[in-house]
Amino acid sequence: MQLPILAAPDCPNAPVLQDKLAAVLHDRADVSVSRETITDESEAARRSTHGSSTLLIDGADPPARPGQPPSMSCRLYRDDDGRASGAPSTPQLRTVIDQVMPHQANLVLT
DSSP states (O other): OEEEEEEOTTOTHHHHHHHHHHHHTTTOTTOEEEEEEOOSHHHHHHTTOEEESEEOBTTBOTTOOTTOOOEEEEOOEEOTTSOEESSOOHHHHHHHHHHHSOOOOOOOOO
């Protein structure tokens, strides 16, 4: 599966999100991450970008609030303690990825 990170040009949050995803996906050979630059508001609307940076999982933006408009603005996420950050926390990413793409167990039959 491909997970795109949608970000405005030179977004400082995109590398932070990429690093956190690398930690979460280190043992997931079935998942790859790409970074895609969103250059204007119309593209943000077309690609369901709810701020920079946005992670799409299976075409959806799980952390987005219902009715949240598309945007090129800097996006902030809240961790479990309410602190703002430019990317979801590693536990938040792990939870949403595991919900959408459960880890496939390797079964060995003997």
